[in-house]
Amino acid sequence: MGNDLCLELKNVSYEYSSLENGSKKRQRVLNNVSLKLNKGEIISICGTNGSGKSTLLNIVAGFLYPQSGEVIRVMVENEIFAVFVFQDLGLLEWKNSHDNVALGLLVRKISDEDKEKIIDKQLSLLGVKSFANKIPKELSGGQKQRVAIARALAANPKVLLLDEPFSALDWRVRETLVADLRKVLKNAGISAIFVTHNPDDAITFSDKVLVLKNKIIKELTVSKLDYKSRKPLDKNFSRTKNALINAIV
Amino acid sequence: MVGKHLAKVSGAVASALLFLGVWTLFAMLFNSFIFPSPLEVAKTLTELFATGEIFPHIFATLNRAIIGFFLGLAVGSTFGYLTGMSRIFSLIVKPILELLRPIPPIAWIPLAILWFGIGDASAFFMIFIASFFPVYTSVYFGVTSLPVVLERVAKNYSLTVVQKFIHIIFPFSLPYLIAGSKTAIGIAWMCVIVAEIIASSQGLGYFIEVSRFSLEPTRVISAMLIIGVIGLVLHNLIELVEKKATSWRSVVYGE
Numbered sequence: 092m093g094n095d096l097c098l099e100l101k102n103v104s105y106e107y108s109s110l111e112n113g114s115k116k117r118q119r120v121l122n123n124v125s126l127k128l129n130k131g132e133i134i135s136i137c138g139t140n141g142s143g144k145s146t147l148l149n150i151v152a153g154f155l156y157p158q159s160g161e162v163i164r165v166m167v168e169n170e171i172f173a174v175f176v177f178q179d180l181g182l183l184e185w186k187n188s189h190d191n192v193a194l195g196l197l198v199r200k201i202s203d204e205d206k207e208k209i210i211d212k213q214l215s216l217l218g219v220k221s222f223a224n225k226i227p228k229e230l231s232g233g234q235k236q237r238v239a240i241a242r243a244l245a246a247n248p249k250v251l252l253l254d255e256p257f258s259a260l261d262w263r264v265r266e267t268l269v270a271d272l273r274k275v276l277k278n279a280g281i282s283a284i285f286v287t288h289n290p291d292d293a294i295t296f297s298d299k300v301l302v303l304k305n306k307i308i309k310e311l312t313v314s315k316l317d318y319k320s321r322k323p324l325d326k327n328f329s330r331t332k333n334a335l336i337n338a339i340v
Numbered sequence: 341m342v343g344k345h346l347a348k349v350s351g352a353v354a355s356a357l358l359f360l361g362v363w364t365l366f367a368m369l370f371n372s373f374i375f376p377s378p379l380e381v382a383k384t385l386t387e388l389f390a391t392g393e394i395f396p397h398i399f400a401t402l403n404r405a406i407i408g409f410f411l412g413l414a415v416g417s418t419f420g421y422l423t424g425m426s427r428i429f430s431l432i433v434k435p436i437l438e439l440l441r442p443i444p445p446i447a448w449i450p451l452a453i454l455w456f457g458i459g460d461a462s463a464f465f466m467i468f469i470a471s472f473f474p475v476y477t478s479v480y481f482g483v484t485s486l487p488v489v490l491e492r493v494a495k496n497y498s499l500t501v502v503q504k505f506i507h508i509i510f511p512f513s514l515p516y517l518i519a520g521s522k523t524a525i526g527i528a529w530m531c532v533i534v535a536e537i538i539a540s541s542q543g544l545g546y547f548i549e550v551s552r553f554s555l556e557p558t559r560v561i562s563a564m565l566i567i568g569v570i571g572l573v574l575h576n577l578i579e580l581v582e583k584k585a586t587s588w589r590s591v592v593y594g595e
Contacts, residue, residue: 152492152496153495154492154495171497171498174496174497175492175496177489177492177493179489180489181487181489181490181492181493181496183490183493183507183508183511184588184589184590185511185512185514185586185588186507186511194493194497194499194507195497197497197499197503197507198497198498198499226588227588228588228589228590243496246496246497
């Protein structure tokens, strides 16, 4: 198990500072948070608005630095450790889907031919190959999400970080996308941290659900739940969902 | 689509008729020497083009305006990108530029004559100054308006500064660069005429000044109309480039 570890957060604390009436005000959002992520594991982080979910993800991505604690990223040199799929996606509006995915490959030292193969593969895996020549404004919300995920996967990261990327989608598109993405990640052995406040998505998508509440993290295991039974009408699913809602609020 | 096109053409025709009507009315009210009628001006315009007298002046003005504009565009955009992307460059250069920016380009004319004498160099300098600031300001604003998410995309995929510039910053700021160019070409076109009136021996501005001295208002107005038409064409050319180069934007272009 130890060899499979790819990320560990040890007693991470983070506080935002702001100026209020001329004096510096500090607001702590994470307090001694610890978590471990193994290779190929998918975890969801749930919590109410302002509970520090996105802050935690930004720390893992390296966009924010914790004031105390340690972030251990198990990686080799020249490897992209984590890639973020942002809530507002960050697709380049002036590039078509093919070129957006190609952005994820710029840093990889591989031949152009191999790059083309990877772009083709990722677009096919995410079911958007036929939209390769379309620019973002010509795509639907769901298609854009798929292109953003294809771009992230093309970079071949060890960990995929998802910050509520499905929040703007209707339930039918979301359900398909969540299932497709889980399959792609499991087949590729890529770990993922998925931030959401949707309990259904968290349970369906992940092996482990972590709840951020009062600046600390609590764990709720869902991996015992058979993946096939993860349907909203299933009894076990409902029980887990209720436990999760109780843990969040 | 056809209806929209028809409305546009009808609007333009109505606007032209209104303009000519008001002009004719004024020409009837005043002495034709002070206020020549459209017909008299049309006659002079035909003569100017038929004899070819106006062409060297048009080419001289266009040459100055285009070279000066592209110089201003190149240097202005370079400064815009450098101040927008480099904190150190911005700290050193921005205060100087902010001090010089409010000075109207025309205020540089005495210095331009002193430094470069009467001729092309003074005009180039004036147009360069006139084009530099709108382009610099727009590009700087564009670069600093880059959304955080795109900054993070660059960091996410470990892009180098050059890759970030080519793939993200330049395309994102292109609409700002073009908007700055549109303002710049308008101001540059005005400045070239002023510069030619004061410090030149050829060009449409010079032609206006000479015609004023020889008391020929029809030639003055003819040159003014040519200036207006060329200015409009230059503006429309940049708008065409804008539509082609930034078609990815989800905006409705003004008709």
